Amino acid sequence: MAPKPSDGASNGTESYGFGLKRANRIFFISMAAFMTLLCVGILVYGIAADASGMSSRDRFFKILSLVIGPLGAAFYGVLTYRLLRLFLKSGSLPALEITADGFIDRTMHTSPERLVEWSECRSFHFVLYRQHDYLVFRLENEADFRERSNKGAFSLLSGFNSRRIFGSAHPIQLTHVRATQRELTDAIESVAAGRVTFEGAAR
Numbered sequence: 111m112a113p114k115p116s117d118g119a120s121n122g123t124e125s126y127g128f129g130l131k132r133a134n135r136i137f138f139i140s141m142a143a144f145m146t147l148l149c150v151g152i153l154v155y156g157i158a159a160d161a162s163g164m165s166s167r168d169r170f171f172k173i174l175s176l177v178i179g180p181l182g183a184a185f186y187g188v189l190t191y192r193l194l195r196l197f198l199k200s201g202s203l204p205a206l207e208i209t210a211d212g213f214i215d216r217t218m219h220t221s222p223e224r225l226v227e228w229s230e231c232r233s234f235h236f237v238l239y240r241q242h243d244y245l246v247f248r249l250e251n252e253a254d255f256r257e258r259s260n261k262g263a264f265s266l267l268s269g270f271n272s273r274r275i276f277g278s279a280h281p282i283q284l285t286h287v288r289a290t291q292r293e294l295t296d297a298i299e300s301v302a303a304g305r306v307t308f309e310g311a312a313r
Contacts, residue, residue: 126297127204128289130217132197135286139193146186153179192219205287208297213247217286222258226280228305230255234298235309236291239275243284245294247306252278 156175164172196219207214212227232248249255252273272281284291295308 124301125207125209126301128206128208128287128294128297130205131286131288135193135197139190139197142186142190142193146183146190149179149182149186151179153183155179189219195219206282206289206294208294208301210301213298215280215282217282221282222280224258226255228302231280231306233307233309237276237281243291244276244281245284245287245291246276246282247280248309249278249280255280 152175156172156179159168159172159175161169161172196216203216204214205217207216209225212225212230214223214225215221216223226247230250232250234245234247237244237246272279275281284294287294298306299308
């Protein structure tokens with residue numbers, strides 16, 4: 111059964127598009143921006159604090175703030191930029207496209223944002239991890255997938271983390287996608303039947 115058009119999902123003969131949960135993305139951007147400002151504040155404290163007359167404990171915290179402050183500000187600053195850039199660049203594009211040739215994942219700043227062909231995938235299933243649902247594609251060749259999808263240090267970190275949790279796979283967090291597991295399963299099976307296997311049951 112093919113998925114019916116619904117809020118965030120539109121279907122055609124060869125493709126299905128599932129929209130982004132924009133409120134969730136705005137929340138993530140806001141949190142990243144907040145952490146950037148917090149780290150800047152920690153750095154300012156470290157610079158402004160007068161070390162003379164400080165106890166060894168306070169001097170330790172001053173040094174720690176001079177280390178954590180710039181590192182945190184740089185990390186969260188880049189993260190904020192990348193999330194905001196993706197949010198603006200994606201515009202009205204679907205967060206997840208399912209086509210006869212493969213899928214395009216635009217859910218996160220580390221997402222491939224390219225057509226991942228069905229030949230790159232062995233199967234798919236759903237996983238609940240830390241109260242979040244994931245659509246997980248098992249990969250035929252993880253090294254090749256990572257190389258073709260590499261977007262810098264953030265991608266490498268994300269790849270390491272997903273490998274640790276999900277194994278040789280590409281996970282898509284459904285927190286960001288306006289779609290149910292049943293809609294996604296029906297969409298994939300309607301365009302990729304016989305090329306990628308569904309493992310498990312959708313809710």
